[in-house]
Amino acid sequence: xxxxxxxxxxxxxxxxxxxxxxxxxxxxxxxxxxxxxxxxxxxxxxxxxxxxxxxxxxxxxxxxxxxxxxxxxxxxxxxxxxxxxxxxxxxxxxxxxxxxxxxxxxxxxxxxxxxxxxxxxxxxxxxxxxxxxxxxxxxxxxxxxxxxxxxxxxxxxxxxxxxxxxxxxxxxxxxxxxxxxxxxxxxxxxxxxxxxxxxxxxxxxxxxxxxxxxxxxxxxxxxxxxxxxxxxxxxxxxxxxxxxxxxxxxxxxxxxxxxxxxxxxxxxxxxxxxxxxxxxxxxxxxxxxxxxxxxxxxxxxxxxxxxxxxxxxxxxxxxxxxxxxxxxxxxxxxxxxxxxxxxxxxxxxxxxxxxxxxxxxxxxxxxxxxxxxxxxxxxxxxxxxxxxxxxxxxxxxxxxxxxxxxxxxxxxxxxxxxxxxxxxxxxxxxxxxxxxxxxx
Amino acid sequence: xxxxxxxxxxxxxxxxxxxxxxxxxxxxxxxxxxxxxxxxxxxxxxxxxxxxxxxxxxxxxxxxxxxxxxxxxxxxxxxxxxxxxxxxxxxxxxxxxxxxxxxxxxxxxxxxxxxxxxxxxxxxxxxxxxxxxxxxxxxxxxxxxxxxxxxxxxxxxxxxxxxxxxxxxxxxxxxxxxxxxxxxxxxxxxxxxxxxxxxxxxxxxxxxxxxxxxxxxxxxxxxxxxxxxxxxxxxxxxxxxxxxxxxxxxxxxxxxxxxxxxxxxxxxxxxxxxxx
Numbered sequence: 001x002x003x004x005x006x007x008x009x010x011x012x013x014x015x016x017x018x019x020x021x022x023x024x025x026x027x028x029x030x031x032x033x034x035x036x037x038x039x040x041x042x043x044x045x046x047x048x049x050x051x052x053x054x055x056x057x058x059x060x061x062x063x064x065x066x067x068x069x070x071x072x073x074x075x076x077x078x079x080x081x082x083x084x085x086x087x088x089x090x091x092x093x094x095x096x097x098x099x100x101x102x103x104x105x106x107x108x109x110x111x112x113x114x115x116x117x118x119x120x121x122x123x124x125x126x127x128x129x130x131x132x133x134x135x136x137x138x139x140x141x142x143x144x145x146x147x148x149x150x151x152x153x154x155x156x157x158x159x160x161x162x163x164x165x166x167x168x169x170x171x172x173x174x175x176x177x178x179x180x181x182x183x184x185x186x187x188x189x190x191x192x193x194x195x196x197x198x199x200x201x202x203x204x205x206x207x208x209x210x211x212x213x214x215x216x217x218x219x220x221x222x223x224x225x226x227x228x229x230x231x232x233x234x235x236x237x238x239x240x241x242x243x244x245x246x247x248x249x250x251x252x253x254x255x256x257x258x259x260x261x262x263x264x265x266x267x268x269x270x271x272x273x274x275x276x277x278x279x280x281x282x283x284x285x286x287x288x289x290x291x292x293x294x295x296x297x298x299x300x301x302x303x304x305x306x307x308x309x310x311x312x313x314x315x316x317x318x319x320x321x322x323x324x325x326x327x328x329x330x331x332x333x334x335x336x337x338x339x340x341x342x343x344x345x346x347x348x349x350x351x352x353x354x355x356x357x358x359x360x361x362x363x364x365x366x367x368x369x370x371x372x373x374x375x376x377x378x379x380x381x382x383x384x385x386x387x388x389x390x391x392x393x394x395x396x397x398x399x400x401x402x403x404x405x406x407x408x409x410x411x412x413x414x415x416x417x418x419x420x421x422x423x424x425x426x427x428x429x430x431x432x433x434x435x436x437x438x439x440x
Numbered sequence: 441x442x443x444x445x446x447x448x449x450x451x452x453x454x455x456x457x458x459x460x461x462x463x464x465x466x467x468x469x470x471x472x473x474x475x476x477x478x479x480x481x482x483x484x485x486x487x488x489x490x491x492x493x494x495x496x497x498x499x500x501x502x503x504x505x506x507x508x509x510x511x512x513x514x515x516x517x518x519x520x521x522x523x524x525x526x527x528x529x530x531x532x533x534x535x536x537x538x539x540x541x542x543x544x545x546x547x548x549x550x551x552x553x554x555x556x557x558x559x560x561x562x563x564x565x566x567x568x569x570x571x572x573x574x575x576x577x578x579x580x581x582x583x584x585x586x587x588x589x590x591x592x593x594x595x596x597x598x599x600x601x602x603x604x605x606x607x608x609x610x611x612x613x614x615x616x617x618x619x620x621x622x623x624x625x626x627x628x629x630x631x632x633x634x635x636x637x638x639x640x641x642x643x644x645x646x647x648x649x650x651x652x653x654x655x656x657x658x659x660x661x662x663x664x665x666x667x668x669x670x671x672x673x674x675x676x677x678x679x680x681x682x683x684x685x686x687x688x689x690x691x692x693x694x695x696x697x698x699x700x701x702x703x704x705x706x707x708x709x710x711x712x713x714x715x716x
Contacts, residue, residue, distance in 0.1 A: 008458075008461070031707070031708045031709065032708070032709045032710075032711060033635065033638060033639060033642065033705065033708055033709070033710045033711065034639075034711045034713070035639050035642045035643055035646070035710060035711070035712045035713065036643075036712075036713045036715060037643055037646040037647060037650065037712060037713065037714055037715065038715045038716070039650060039651070039652050039714070039715070039716055040647050041647075041651045042651055042652060042653060042654035043651035043652075043653070044653060045652070045653045045687050045690070045691055073655065074654075075653035075654065075655055075656070075687070076653065076687070101690045101691065101694050102686070102687070102690060119686075121690065123690075123693070123694070123697070128686065154686055155685075155686055155687050156656055156685060156686075156687055157656070157657065157684050157685040157686070158657075389655075407655065409654070409655030409656070409657075410654050410655035
């Protein structure tokens with residue numbers, strides 16, 4: 001009987017303690033709620049660029065340029081801070097209180113011969129990525145572009161194009177009777193414009209080679225006899241690349257730089273494509289039409305170009321070198337000026353829509369054509385940036401011609417040349433390992 | 441020994457009683473434990489798919505979870521149509537004649553789009569008229585009754601008013617409602633309704649705080665699990681799946697940190713999928 005009472009007392013105690021045993025278990029976050037959320041609004045992400053060092057003017061210039069580069073796309077709201085030292089984790093997490101979610105700390109390294117950048121998550125004060133970058137060349141903005149190119153993929157998962165260049169033609173005496181067109185080179189955003197070709201002739205259609213360590217610009221120069229293909233280095237040394245009768249224009253390089261295709265008329269009435277590959281010179285097209293604006297794949301296995309052979313109207317064609325077969329990409333309307341992005345597999349081109357040239361993009365993978373622009377200005381001579389995020393093109397309205405840039409991710413469009421200038425034939429270089437310096 | 445056994449029959453009786461009592465207590469405890477530990481994750485998942493469909497919602501307030509016979513109507517209309525197809529043989533209809541079946545299904549999906557109008561404007565008219573003409577067998581499952589006005593089911597945009605609907609459930613002729621618009625009516629229990637409302641509140645809260653930079657990519661997804669304490673504070677934030685884009689992940693995590701979780705989320709694990 002006593003045992004019975006004792007055991008019942010024990011059970012009673014068990015019942016009394018049951019809530020303490022069970023309720024916490026139920027209170028533990030065992031219930032799981034799954035929620036799917038889609039972004040309804042977009043906003044700039046706050047990013048701090050911090051110069052670490054005591055009163056280094058060069059470092060501050062670099063930091064300012066990095067700020068400019070990172071905020072160029074409009075995706076980041078970049079603020080600049082200067083500190084002498086990073087004492088503790090608190091100095092990083094304090095930035096989170098100011099609303100900065102990420103912080104890029106830049107300091108000089110290796111007795112001023114290199115920069116050290118570190119990307120921090122301000123919420124935890126933890127480093128996400130850090131790297132040393134050596135100073136190449138003498139241009140401060142070049143150093144900054146190198147840092148920005150290294151940081152950008154970490155931030156966005158996409159390659160940057162800050163160390164690339166833009167070349168284009170500009171009329172230099174537009175009011176006079178004799179107009180000349182010179183070749184100019186500028187940074188990726190159209191700033192720091194420099195004249196590379198200043199001969200008193202008509203210079204047209206610049207194209208960059210594919211070598212990321214040795215930039216050479218090809219362009220066509222009008223002479224009394226023909227339009228010849230020229231090349232020029234960044235220090236201004238020029239040479240003739242092709243000098244057939246008629247026109248010699250628009251070279252396109254494969255990604256490895258081993259193949260080049262360009263168009264030449266060679267004294268005939270029509271323009272044909274020619275391939276130059278390690279000493280071999282070969283005619284690619286042989287028809288009664290005009291075949292122009294070639295743009296090649298990375299490995300040089302195929303190319304896209306514009307031809308008016310099938311219908312009398314210009315169409316975009318794809319040519320396979322191995323099988324020598326040509327496939328039309330577009331079949332109706334006027335389609336012209338294709339440019340192929342070798343990494344993204346997309347062709348941007350112009351198409352006449354109700355009499356206005358608009359930009360379209362063709363996706364190789366999905367075979368889809370998508371219209372990118374809709375306004376009333378003619379847009380042609382389009383070209384991809386090396387990162388595949390921007391397209392540069394000329395916008396013609398009446399007699400004026402300006403260069404504009406379209407960010408295909410944000411759909412933001414901006415002019416990079418002034419309204420009173422007449423600029424055309426923009427072309428974007430590859431991303432250079434060392435920022436090119438023009439010394440001509 | 442025998443003598444001893446015989447001399448203590450009372451004690452033996454008490455021991456047996458004790459063992460039985462212990463067993464019952466333990467069973468009761470186990471039941472209590474299982475009840476309190478039960479997890480409602482699956483209910484919420486049902487709601488998340490429901491929130492994206494155009495289905496009508498009928499609340500069954502006396503059920504924690506909608507019974508199986510009603511639960512078969514959950515989900516998107518596509519899934520529902522599949523379920524209807526599987527349910528039809530139960531009604532004695534032979535679906536082996538595929539052309540007829542296709543026609544009937546087409547007619548049904550066409551009629552589903554017009555269900556709202558049908559119930560409001562056409563009196564006593566079965567909604568799937570085409571199906572009746574082409575597949576007479578379908579008449580067998582067609583109802584003659586139509587749901588009365590009182591029991592008009594709640595549409596998704598009117599979720600805020602759901603508790604009011606829940607207050608008058610007895611008048612809902614569920615079978616009729618089920619038969620008339622078997623495609624797009626969803627029956628939910630009280631727990632499911634609560635989960636649905638919680639989900640909506642969280643979605644609203646996240647949408648207020650999450651503003652990722654534009655142009656980062658079209659198909660980015662990151663998964664963040666948040667443990668909410670019983671006082672509403674965040675116990676932990678775990679990035680379960682990264683998008684691969686730092687700016688995107690950081691913006692999502694920052695939004696979670698800024699969120700004020702609704703009271704119903706206290707003590708729960710909230711898994712938020714951020715889709716661009």
